[in-house]
Amino acid sequence: MSSKGIVxxxxxxxxxxxxxxxxxxxxxxxxxxxxxxxxxxxxxxWEKIKDQLDIMFKETGHQNAYFPLLIPKSYLSKEAAHxxxxxxxxxVVTHYRLKNSEDxxxxxxxxxxxxxxxxxxxxxxxxxxxxxxxxxxxxxxxxPILVNQWANVVRWEMRTRLFLRTSEFLWxxxxxxxxxxxxxxxxxxxxxxxxxxxxxxxxxxxxIKGVKSENERFAGAEETYCxxxxxxxxxxxxxxxxxxxxxxxxxxxxVTFADKEGNKNHVWATxxxxxxxxxxxxxxTHSDDKGLVLPPKxxxxxxxxxxxYKNEDQLLEISEYANSLIKELKSLNISxxxxxxxxxKPGWKFAEYEMKGVPLRIAIGPRDMExxxxxxxxxxxxxxxxxxxxxxxxxxxxxxxxxxxxxxTRSSLFLKENTYSxxxxxxxxxxxxxxxxxxxxxxxxxxxxxxxxxxxxKATIRCIPLxxxxxxxxxxxxxxxxxxxxxxxAY
Amino acid sequence: MSSKGIVxxxxxxxxxxxxxxxxxxxxxxxxxxxxxxxxxxxxxxWEKIKDQLDIMFKETGHQNAYFPLLIPKSYLSKEAAHxxxxxxxxxVVTHYRLKNSEDxxxxxxxxxxxxxxxxxxxxxxxxxxxxxxxxxxxxxxxxPILVNQWANVVRWEMRTRLFLRTSEFLWxxxxxxxxxxxxxxxxxxxxxxxxxxxxxxxxxxxxIKGVKSENERFAGAEETYCxxxxxxxxxxxxxxxxxxxxxxxxxxxxVTFADKEGNKNHVWATxxxxxxxxxxxxxxTHSDDKGLVLPPKxxxxxxxxxxxYKNEDQLLEISEYANSLIKELKSLNISxxxxxxxxxKPGWKFAEYEMKGVPLRIAIGPRDMExxxxxxxxxxxxxxxxxxxxxxxxxxxxxxxxxxxxxxTRSSLFLKENTYSxxxxxxxxxxxxxxxxxxxxxxxxxxxxxxxxxxxxKATIRCIPLxxxxxxxxxxxxxxxxxxxxxxxAY
Numbered sequence: 001m002s003s004k005g006i007v008x009x010x011x012x013x014x015x016x017x018x019x020x021x022x023x024x025x026x027x028x029x030x031x032x033x034x035x036x037x038x039x040x041x042x043x044x045x046w047e048k049i050k051d052q053l054d055i056m057f058k059e060t061g062h063q064n065a066y067f068p069l070l071i072p073k074s075y076l077s078k079e080a081a082h083x084x085x086x087x088x089x090x091x092v093v094t095h096y097r098l099k100n101s102e103d104x105x106x107x108x109x110x111x112x113x114x115x116x117x118x119x120x121x122x123x124x125x126x127x128x129x130x131x132x133x134x135x136x137x138x139x140x141x142x143x144p145i146l147v148n149q150w151a152n153v154v155r156w157e158m159r160t161r162l163f164l165r166t167s168e169f170l171w172x173x174x175x176x177x178x179x180x181x182x183x184x185x186x187x188x189x190x191x192x193x194x195x196x197x198x199x200x201x202x203x204x205x206x207x208i209k210g211v212k213s214e215n216e217r218f219a220g221a222e223e224t225y226c227x228x229x230x231x232x233x234x235x236x237x238x239x240x241x242x243x244x245x246x247x248x249x250x251x252x253x254x255v256t257f258a259d260k261e262g263n264k265n266h267v268w269a270t271x272x273x274x275x276x277x278x279x280x281x282x283x284x285t286h287s288d289d290k291g292l293v294l295p296p297k298x299x300x301x302x303x304x305x306x307x308x309y310k311n312e313d314q315l316l317e318i319s320e321y322a323n324s325l326i327k328e329l330k331s332l333n334i335s336x337x338x339x340x341x342x343x344x345k346p347g348w349k350f351a352e353y354e355m356k357g358v359p360l361r362i363a364i365g366p367r368d369m370e371x372x373x374x375x376x377x378x379x380x381x382x383x384x385x386x387x388x389x390x391x392x393x394x395x396x397x398x399x400x401x402x403x404x405x406x407x408x409t410r411s412s413l414f415l416k417e418n419t420y421s422x423x424x425x426x427x428x429x430x431x432x433x434x435x436x437x438x439x440x441x442x443x444x445x446x447x448x449x450x451x452x453x454x455x456x457x458k459a460t461i462r463c464i465p466l467x468x469x470x471x472x473x474x475x476x477x478x479x480x481x482x483x484x485x486x487x488x489x490a491y
Numbered sequence: 492m493s494s495k496g497i498v499x500x501x502x503x504x505x506x507x508x509x510x511x512x513x514x515x516x517x518x519x520x521x522x523x524x525x526x527x528x529x530x531x532x533x534x535x536x537w538e539k540i541k542d543q544l545d546i547m548f549k550e551t552g553h554q555n556a557y558f559p560l561l562i563p564k565s566y567l568s569k570e571a572a573h574x575x576x577x578x579x580x581x582x583v584v585t586h587y588r589l590k591n592s593e594d595x596x597x598x599x600x601x602x603x604x605x606x607x608x609x610x611x612x613x614x615x616x617x618x619x620x621x622x623x624x625x626x627x628x629x630x631x632x633x634x635p636i637l638v639n640q641w642a643n644v645v646r647w648e649m650r651t652r653l654f655l656r657t658s659e660f661l662w663x664x665x666x667x668x669x670x671x672x673x674x675x676x677x678x679x680x681x682x683x684x685x686x687x688x689x690x691x692x693x694x695x696x697x698x699i700k701g702v703k704s705e706n707e708r709f710a711g712a713e714e715t716y717c718x719x720x721x722x723x724x725x726x727x728x729x730x731x732x733x734x735x736x737x738x739x740x741x742x743x744x745x746v747t748f749a750d751k752e753g754n755k756n757h758v759w760a761t762x763x764x765x766x767x768x769x770x771x772x773x774x775x776t777h778s779d780d781k782g783l784v785l786p787p788k789x790x791x792x793x794x795x796x797x798x799x800y801k802n803e804d805q806l807l808e809i810s811e812y813a814n815s816l817i818k819e820l821k822s823l824n825i826s827x828x829x830x831x832x833x834x835x836k837p838g839w840k841f842a843e844y845e846m847k848g849v850p851l852r853i854a855i856g857p858r859d860m861e862x863x864x865x866x867x868x869x870x871x872x873x874x875x876x877x878x879x880x881x882x883x884x885x886x887x888x889x890x891x892x893x894x895x896x897x898x899x900t901r902s903s904l905f906l907k908e909n910t911y912s913x914x915x916x917x918x919x920x921x922x923x924x925x926x927x928x929x930x931x932x933x934x935x936x937x938x939x940x941x942x943x944x945x946x947x948x949k950a951t952i953r954c955i956p957l958x959x960x961x962x963x964x965x966x967x968x969x970x971x972x973x974x975x976x977x978x979x980x981a982y
Contacts, residue, residue: 030623032610035559037623040638043556065534068526069612069643069659070582073589077597087598091561092586093612094600096647098564098578106568107578109585109609118600119523121560121584121612132521132528141834147531152560152643156587168560343632 006355008289013233017284021162024292024355026279034160034167041356042279044300046170049278050150052202052297053172056194062146062174067128069152070119075127079252082126085219089156091121091167121154126220126245126271129175130253137177137267139258144187145177163280164237164491171275177267179257181246184268185223188244191272192225195240203278204295204407205229205285206415207239208438208486210463215447218271222246228462228486230415231284234436236462236488239281242272280491285411286380292357293380295407296400303329303336303396304358306349308365315340318364321389325362328393334400354379359403360396380407422487425475428457432489438462442482444474452476459487497846499780504724508775512653515783515846517770525651525658532847533770535791537661540769541641543693543788544663547685553637553665558619560643561610566618570743573617576710580647582612582658612645617711617736617762620666621744628668628758630749635678636668654771655728655982662766668758670748672737675759676714679735682763683716686731694769695786695898696720696776697906698730699929699977701954706938709762713737719953719977721906722775725927727953727979730772733763771982776902777871783848784871786898787891794820794827794887795849797840799856806831809855812880816853819884825891845870850894851887871898913978916966920948923980929953933973935965943967950978 006019021027026042038046054064070093076083097113100106122128129147136142154168163169174191178184192209199205207227217224221243229239250256250266258264286293296302305325307318322338329336337358339349346363353361363375372389376396380403387395418437422428428439443449443461453476454460464485474482497510512518517533529537545555561584567574588604591597613619620638627633645659665682669675683700690696698718708715712734720730741747741757748758777784787793796816798809813829820827828849830840837854844852854866863880867887871894878886909928913919919930934940934952944967945951955976965973 028626030559030619032559032561032563032619035561037559038557040554040556044554046557047555063531063535064538065531066529066537066661068521068523068528069645070523070526072523073600074597076589083598087589087591090587090589091584091610092589092600093582094585095583096581098567098581098583098611100578106565107574109564109583119582120589128521128523135519154560170557 006289006291009232016289017280018162020283020287020291020355024357026283026292027162029162034157036160036162036166036168038170038276041300045282045294045298046276046279048298048300049202050172053194053198053274054150056198057148057172057174060146060190060194062148062176064149065147066149066151067125067132069122071122071125071128073118073120075131076120078127079220079248081248082220082252086123086155090123091154091156093119093121122151123153123155124271124273125149125151125153125173126175126249127253130249130255130269133175133177133267134253134255137255137257140179140260143177143179143257143267144183146174146187147176148172148174161280163276163283166276169276171273173271173273176270177250177255178270179259179265179268181268184246184270185244188223188225188242188270188272191270192227192240192242195242195272195274196227199227199229199239199278199281200408202295202297203282203285204297204404204411205239205281206408206412208415208463208465210465210468210486212241212463213447213450213461213485215450216461218243220245220248221271222248225466226463228438228488229281229285230418230438230488231281231491232414233284234418234432234489236438236490237277237281237284238462238490239278240272240274243270245269245271286407287357290351290382291355293407294357294359296359296404299357299359300335301337301353301356301358302334302400303360303362304349304353305336305338305362305364306346306353307338307340308346308363310366314366314369317366317369321364321369325389325392329396332393332397334393334396350377359400378403422475423473425453425456428459428475428487432457432459436489439487440484441475441487442472443485444477444479444482446477449474449476453487457487457489459489462486462488462490497780497782500723507780508771509653511774511778511782511846515848517774517783518653520653525648527651527653527657527659529661529767532791536773536785536789537767537770539789539791540693541663544685544689544765545641547689548639548663548665551637551681551685553639553667555640556638557640557642558616558623560613562613562616562619564609564611566622567611569618570711570739572739573711573743577614577646578611581614582645582647584610584612613642614644614646615762615764616640616642616644616664617666617740618744621740621746621760624666624668624758625744625746628746628748631670631751634668634670634748634758635674637665637678638667639663639665652771654767654774657767660767662764664762664764667761668741668746669761670750670756670759672759675737675761676735679714679716679733679761679763682761683718683731683733686733686763686765687718690718690720690730690769690772691899693786693788694773694776695788695895695902696730696772697899697903699954699956701956701959701977703732703954704938704941704952704976706941707952709734711736711739712762713739716957717954719929719979720772720776721909721929721979722772722982723905724775725909725923725980727929727981728768728772728775729953729981730769731763731765734761736760736762777898778848781842781873782846784898785848785850787850787895790848790850791826792828792844792847792849793825793891794851794853795840795844796827796829796853796855797837797844798829798831799837799854801857805857805860808857808860812855812860816880816883820887823884823888825884825887841868850891869894913966914964916944916947919950919966919978923948923950927980930978931975932966932978933963934976935968935970935973937968940965940967944978948978948980950980953977953979953981
């Protein structure tokens with residue numbers, strides 16, 4: 001029963017994150033460079049994220065499918081920008097067989113089993129999917145295609161952090177095909193909205209919606225829409241992207257359709273994705289020095305019941321009540337755990353469920369049984385109160401909703417309080433060094449300026465916010481009529 | 492609107508299968524050797540399989556987790572039998588970067604980005620998981636570990652068939668760790684029971700439960716339990732396996748635990764899996780010359796409504812009724828599609844939904860509206876009847892249940908009628924050549940006999956049935972007290 005304490009956020013935010021992810025049993029590093037193991041508790045949260053997103057994708061007319069893990073090397077070269085963006089960081093399969101080594105000590109790669117063309121483990125699936133859509137699309141009647149896939153992808157990374165940047169990660173990638181540009185742009189924006197809604201309503205993480213500057217666009221996209229969140233340390237995290245791909249992939253893979261008049265046109269495309277990176281955003285938005293804080297809508301266990309007892313009789317009495325309570329909570333779709341493990345002390349259990357971010361803790365002792373009360377503790381604000389057993393299930397339901405809302409209110413306030421305006425590079429640096437945050441500033445739209453600002457401030461343009469028409473003087477060059485954008489130092 | 496006809500089963504069963512899988516939009520080959528694309532309709536069925544199994548795994552106390560796709564080559568060598576079974580057919584990652592070719596025509600593997608140790612794409616995950624369990628397990632308090640993972644795996648295959656044998660396939664793999672042998676054996680048997688229950692109750696596919704002979708065991712297992720199904724062409728298909736791994740992997744990866752007395756012991760293990768191969772079993776058990784036949788419990792669309800009309804007014808009237816029916820069906824959790832596509836004729840639609848195996852089809856014309864009736868067609872037995880609109884939702888619900896049961900009754904009868912006894916090798920060959928099927932026969936338990944029988948008959952021992960105590964004379968050697976086993980030619 002080692003202490004599960006973690007370093008404080010104020011001391012070392014990065015270390016705090018690493019320790020929390022390990023001690024809350026979310027994930028750990030594997031022996032394979034950059035590949036993580038998602039532990040059952042962490043995976044249970046990811047499953048909740050996945051299930052809810054899947055519902056939302058289906059409600060917006062999408063179907064799931066599955067495309068191959070391996071992509072012929074030559075496919076990557078077909079779209080010029082795409083290959084620049086992705087070919088550099090790929091895991092390459094060159095052989096298909098091992099054999100026993102001659103000295104009998106192990107296995108070696110069989111040189112005779114060399115592939116004619118190397119295969120790449122998908123870093124993203126546009127190329128193999130558009131190579132397939134070519135066969136699926138002939139006529140306007142075959143459009144739109146609204147397909148999503150849940151999959152693992154690999155992008156070789158030298159410096160990795162659990163959930164935030166790993167060589168292998170889990171994600172979903174939507175790939176849609178449309179007859180018109182308008183429809184494709186609408187789809188791109190619709191999916192950004194779905195992401196924003198999910199992240200805000202379920203993760204309780206507020207986001208700014210916008211589009212990326214050309215520099216930060218997805219390799220092969222004409223426009224990349226994104227949602228950007230702000231972590232407690234003042235650094236930004238890109239939480240999801242939705243790409244309008246124009247006709248780039250349709251042209252690269254020669255995908256055309258006959259319209260009603262029989263004319264052939266190239267198809268319009270979108271792709272959009274979120275990944276296990278969302279787990280990192282979830283952790284870094286809400287958690288505290290005692291461990292994880294989870295929004296009730298994504299908590300694998302929403303309520304934990306801890307009995308306090310000195311003898312078997314007391315435990316028996318408490319268990320009887322707990323079991324009837326559990327029944328009622330299940331009928332309200334509240335997930336509950338009764339931890340009657342006799343090997344562990346209540347104090348240990350309290351710390352454990354705080355570390356794991358269980359939103360509500362109920363403690364019941366003999367005195368409570370006498371008074372028909374329980375002690376109710378909220379994980380988010382650490383408040384405790386003694387409440388009546390009468391109508392407790394409804395109180396718990398209401399309190400879970402309250403916590404969900406309070407977390408969003410708190411994180412929204414944090415975002416607001418940490419969004420600043422800057423009129424000069426010096427001022428931007430000063431704010432970023434002192435507190436981090438989102439910096440609203442004007443930018444002349446030029447890539448060179450963008451690079452220069454990044455060089456000077458270590459901040460990137462997170463996005464050009466949607467529906468933002470304000471203009472002003474460029475923070476670098478002073479040019480008038482520059483557009484307002486959001487800068488931040490980012491994960 | 493090309494004809495969707497497929498070759499008859501009686502003409503060429505194998506071709507019938509291939510055509511059906513393509514024309515029912517279940518899956519197709521990709522350009523990557525042996526890797527398939529699972530199309531949305533096929534994936535929707537797989538999702539139903541997955542969701543139901545996942546519920547059953549969780550009901551039996553399992554949690555999901557996720558382990559790396561890539562395994563260091565040396566891990567495979569740690570368990571002697573395992574490396575023999577799996578190392579030969581692996582996709583090997585040797586490099587982690589591509590670069591532009593010097594002539595500018597494409598990308599080539601960067602020779603400077605060679606991995607120190609090659610990585611294998613997991614063919615199964617015992618090695619990487621037991622390397623992880625070593626860190627998770629110290630004391631008996633850490634046991635049991637009951638973990639499952641849904642994942643893709645790659646086993647290089649030269650001859651592939653959609654769903655039945657593909658280089659990449661989707662599956663789940665359970666990996667459990669226990670303090671005692673008894674508990675591990677119980678787990679192995681419990682999961683076989685879960686598989687049998689799922690395959691019989693949801694897929695309506697009857698199975699024989701048994702254990703494999705030593706030859707057919709999983710590489711690294713002490714005992715492999717399996718469920719075996721019989722396809723319409725008389726060939727057997729292994730539908731799921733559950734392995735008792737003894738202490739083999741615990742010893743290979745040095746995983747021990749301290750028991751209550753503080754003594755160190757090696758941990759006991761199981762693993763169990765089913766894959767997208769189940770899709771093949773589903774197709775080949777129920778489908779017919781008109782296409783797919785799906786058990787209602789796994790059908791993405793359970794009821795399709797086709798309007799028959801000559802003008803807008805008639806369509807409007809039918810649509811109004813259809814919409815109210817849809818509402819009622821949804822409240823009964825029946826999935827329904829109203830196909831009012833004006834570009835396609837009813838006859839085309841009938842053929843299409845027959846091909847896709849939609850269990851119930853409702854056709855409604857103006858005459859039906861007058862008479863308050865509909866035409867109801869069952870996909871499984873192709874029967875049609877005119878039924879009242881009154882209380883139709885309940886009739887549909889009952890009929891879906893009836894179809895589910897009828898399919899299982901029919902396939903069970905088929906299995907029974909195609910299970911034969913044979914007393915001599917010649918008789919076995921005669922039966923197998925004429926009709927295929929399961930052959931019950933006695934076997935002396937010797938590997939050499941098993942190989943010889945396979946050589947003579949092309950049949951393998953599918954399993955040694957559980958709870959089978961009958962003994963007799965070995966079909967090859969005539970030795971008495973030989974045990975009864977099931978032979979078949981198999982997929």
